[in-house]
Amino acid sequence: MSVVSSSEISRPPIQRKGFSYDRLIRYFFASNAGLTIVILLLIIAFLLKEGLGFFPGYRRELEIYRITGMEFVDLSRTNLTSHEQLTSLLNRAYFAEINGQADRELKRSTEAAALVADIDDFTASVRDSYFSATEEAAPAAEVIARLKAQYAALLSLAIKDLPPSPHLTEEERKGIIDAMMQRPIDNEDTPEFVTKLAGEYATARQKFAAPLEEARTRIDAFEAAGSELNSLVGEMTSLVRVSKDALNKSDILERERKSLLAAAASAKDPATRERLQQEAKTALAEVPDIRETTEKVLAKKSQCSEAHQKLHQSITGLTAQLTFSYQQAESVKLQRAALAAMPAFLKELEAAPAKIEAWNAAEPVHLSAAIHSFLTGKSWVTGGEWQDFYGILPLLTGSLMIAIVALLIAIPVGIGAAIYTNQFASLREQKLIKPIIEFIQAIPSVVLGFIGIFILGEALRTLSTSPALAWFPGFPMDERLNIFTAGCLLALMSIPTIFSLAEDAINNVPAAYSEASEALGASKLQTTFRVVVPAAFSGILAAVLLGFGRVIGETMVVLLVAGNRIKIPDFSAGVGAFFQPAHTMTGIIAQELGEVPVGSVHYRALFVVGILLFAIVLGINATAHHFTRKMKH
């Protein structure tokens, strides 16, 4: 009896090996999900790898800053800079006073000059061709006649659209224009009357300067008091710069040597290895001896201290005499600012000698100093001749202040619109409002930036110059591009986010709540504000937080509109600080990353800013997530 072998039965086996079709599809989708996670992890790893190298690099820079004595020089330099700023304030007050007194003459003269300049500009092309034609041989009469005719035509065109001159009488204005009309083509003289006005202005200046002579001498004395320190700092600067350059160079060579050695270690061919090692040996840079120059600088310790003491003495003497009874509001303001800054300056000067004596080039610079300098540094200075500093504070304050302005506008508007749309609007209104607000999101941010510069920025500045608003702190604005303008635009960008999410949150409040409330005799308004909105509170908070995350992370608008001045705004101006320009964490990365050498400390610093930004936004989103979950009970 023959046994039927299993192979004769043609049925698929129960157990199959390898991939089935279903599994393949499953793996395909799993790999998609996996890929995004892997990419995210890679991004984080890359950020950390590039960024964390910053701190050792920055530590080395700070070390060079110390051992070369640059830090020592800066002890004096900061005081010198403050002295210069104070001098400038005093001078500005002085000139503002004179110009203010001679205001009428100044305006008459500038208005007349503007009339002349306008006509000159208009006719410049014809006159230029006339002069170049007559430069060589005498040209044909008809050419001259043609040019003259053109000149006359342009003149009559020019006078049709001239700038206003409210401080000149009608007659005077007409006189200037007539003089210009009658001026022949080859005459470039300014009309007599205009010259006379300029003379009047000069006389007026002299006249008003006369009673201020005492002020002039004292301000000059104030300025001169700094000259000794100034020349000292100058000498020391050129000394330490040499050491810094030498050290930087040797650092670069050392880095090259290391990479050669690394290449040698990984080379397979013994000959190549030999060659690379040889190269590395020759590349070995001598560590430059900077001790000598540093000592030269340090030798000036006592001189520096003395200069400070002298400056302190002379300024203490002068301070009491620096109060002049100015009449112009501008001058009074400037003088007050200068005098207010004086005590702090004097204190610095007094403390300086002790600091100078205590300074020690050999004191080691730890990694923590680099971290501390990054997190609490008040200046972000890069690509300079002197020392680079990477302090995050100016950027962080800029970002936060812009975010505050944006949220102060966007929260009431966004949430208000959400409450209205969800609770009070008719169905037709809802269908209209929602898409329109969400449409704002579709506007490219660069377009918004454009609007910000040319429409909002201009309008706000014009508004701020109106005398009726002069009482407002920070008005008139100095800059068209500032924190407030950027904040307004970012508010516009975050309104859709806040609106949509808040509307969702309100919509998610069970209808049973409002039904119960109304059944208890509550009006629609009471129901909305006492039951529905409180119940949606955590969802609304999440909406606000996500709006905040959007604002902090936005780049293009702030880059275009915030004014990009890397400086902590002057908070002594109160609310006015919000009308100053600022730079942001996002803006600085966008602006500088394209220009820095890859791998440099500056490059890595930008990565650290990126990591910080990433951490902030992550934190905000995690908090928002927490609140959204809470909302669902």
Place this chain on the structure above:
Amino acid sequence: MNSAIQIEHLDFCYGAKQALFDVSMEIPALQVTALIGPSGCGKSTLLRCFNRINDRIAGARVTGGSIRIHDIDIMRPDIDLLELRRHVGMVFQKYNPFAKSIYENVAYSSRIAGIKDKARLDEIVESSLRDAALWDEVKDRVHDSAFGLSGGQQQRLCIARAIANRPEILLMDEPCAALDPLATLKIEELIQQLKKQFTIVIVTHNMAQASRCSDKTAFMYLGKLIEFDDTKKIFTNPREKQTEQYITGSFG
């Protein structure tokens, strides 16, 4: 017997769809009236007419007849809805306390009415919670979230919230539908207590409940009032064939 609500020839529509046809009945004061009938028969709609909470639904309107409370037609356009609803309280099918503390839930109606005096509010909250047989269970934690209570407690809290207004009439729309039998029993006991102070109209799917705790029962079918009589009579000797069939479980 005093009647609390007089309904005469009431027709009611949701948009184009008529939900109530010519309903006439008088609901007696200080008694429990049960509305029974199969799903979609209009009993909830009728209940929700009494405080005009149906007005929330777009297109819902009375097309004929009248409902009178204190001899005033509550469908008149010049009725102060907020005042009407303080007069006619309501408890819903699914317990729905606000996302507030127990205290604030009960004090809500007083606060919106403008009462700010702390002592007065305390008094209202305590007496309402006592009337809802909840005070002893929650007196130590009145400022905790209402969501920490059990389902039955939350429903009693909703009853306390409704009676804090001191309404004359209390509407209950299947108040035990979402509760377990023990919690249901407690609510039923509570209803017996409450009817001393309030006229109660209760919609229920539970026939046993209707027979246990109501004095009058109305049977509705397809938007029409089929029979309205003493509960005892309806459950022992109904006049209409349909009522009998429904009660005995032949349909519905």
